[in-house]
Amino acid sequence: MERRLTLETLFEAVLTVLGAAIAAVSWSYGFGTLARPGPGLYPFCIGVATALFGAVALASRLREPARREPPLDPVARRRLALLSGIFVFWIVAMPVLGYVVVTLIAVYASAKTLELEGHVKPLAVAGGTALFIYVLFDHWLYIDLPRGMLAGG
């Protein structure tokens, strides 16, 4: 019987440990008494339930033959990593570069990651999105989005 450590198995192990950790941390908050429950009682119950369900799920997975999801092909893995990276870039760079510049870069990069051909179309999509966000959020809804460099410092 083939047994392999898959990401899913790892996730269930993490959930089991997380449940135990929730229960352990809740312990320190104090249970009070059943008549006057403290702040730790409810999360302790949740932690125990999470650890229990996680452990049962993990045990049943380890008992059954390995049933792996077809792995992501290299193109899909690359797209997943790049898109996640673009999201992180947007978050980190937005306060510095401002929402307009970051949106232009993020949309262009996402479109290229998804293999939108040429440069004109990705640039047009990026420009259109930045304009739409400006009109909707900034101009119409008065939401204070970081302008970064555009604010003049």
Place this chain on the structure above:
Amino acid sequence: MEGLHLLLNGFASSFTAVNLLACFIGALIGTLVGVLPGLGPTATMALILPFTLPYGPTTGLIMMTGVWYGAMYGGSTTSILVNIPGEAASVVTCFDGYQMCRKGRAGPALALVASGSFIAGTIGLLGLQFFAPLLGNAALSFGPPEFLCFMIFAFVLLSNLSSEAPLKGALMITLGLFLSTVGINPMDSYPRFTFGSEKLMLGIDFLPIAMGLFGIAEILSIAVEKYVKPVVHQVRLRDLYPNGDEVRRSVKPMLRGSVLGFFVGLLPGPCTVISTFAAYSLEKRLSRHPEQFGHGAVEGVVAPESANNSAVMGSMVPLLTLGIPFAAPSAIMLAGLRMHNVEPGPMLFTTNPDVFWTFIAAMYVGNLMLLVLNLPLVGLFARVALIRPQILLPVISVLCLVGVYSVRNAMFDVWVMVIAGILGFFLRRWKYPVSPFIIGLVLGPTTENSLRQTLLMFQGDVAGIGDRPLAVALLALAVAFLVFRHWPWARGKGYALKMEEGKSL
């Protein structure tokens, strides 16, 4: 008579420019969301929720329901014309809808689905109008023990109906419940799981989690798939007329689907999806020609589409009367109403009856609006489905990022959304249901309050619940459901034999 009077007042309130516009925008956005891949109704409702805040609870509720409802309409268009369900509740429509399209009957299929959705919506609204105040009055006698037992009952059903593996559903519920405990506990002002972080003191907002699990995760899931350009069959307005035989065959399935969908909507879980499968299999069983199903049977198209529309209305009953959402979109609505300082539940009908009745009246209008919007514009909506993900996904991604940031001007929320999105992507691959996560997150505080109040009430003696017949009945129902679900002998010898033969019922 009082109900009629309140409904008339509701119509008077709903006929304001703002409410009508909210209804129209919600229905239009919902239809587009139903047609387009990338954002489902849940993520869209989470995205537009902050924009509804300046306009009050009724307008917000109307707009969000319009989105959910419109998505049910829109999803059928691509199912029939492109064989691609715009969202999960339209998967069943593909079975026979696309086959009708291949036989040149796409127009009648679309017309009958739109009419069926309209009839189902009206029946669902009548059901909501009738059952909600009734249940609301009954729920006035609910105390903390009844609410606690109802939560347990709901969680048992939710974990079992949301996924093939109930353990996965249960794990998602507990994760959601855990996240709801992060921050300062309002009952005793005690900070939990904050680890000294000021950002965590405020708790983890449900909006970034919902946007991540339903929006970003969907974007990533579509991005890693190979894109195949769909072939859209064009339909003109004059092609929409069904023939007499199609109309005759559709009437009873529409009515059956509507009634069935409404009652499935009352159950926890992905009610709109379950209702379509239930309606389809019911029609197949009742049909004199079950062999036609899967080859373009009109009953297999109209019944599921009617069911998913009335299920939306059915799921509003527990939300509005008990304040307990049974599906992810209604969890968003609950959170939205709370943001508007309206607490749905038994008291809604006494404290904010105008919210309920204006909502009912506006949905009658919205239902009509969707019919008028969908039939003439069906060709346009079908063409929208041709927008390539290479263009659509980058735009939606940035809209999600900016949308979540704009709620509290907090980059922390955007981090939460992105992490939830990446987690959601893997959860989908591993077939973990994400709706229970959101429902657990939204219901967490209510569950904790009910538990602690129950313990206080009985001075720590949980056996006191035995003196509350309704609470006992709810617990008994939960146990009975578990026994029925997991022990085949409880369903009779025939079932056990079939299971042994590997036949699924």
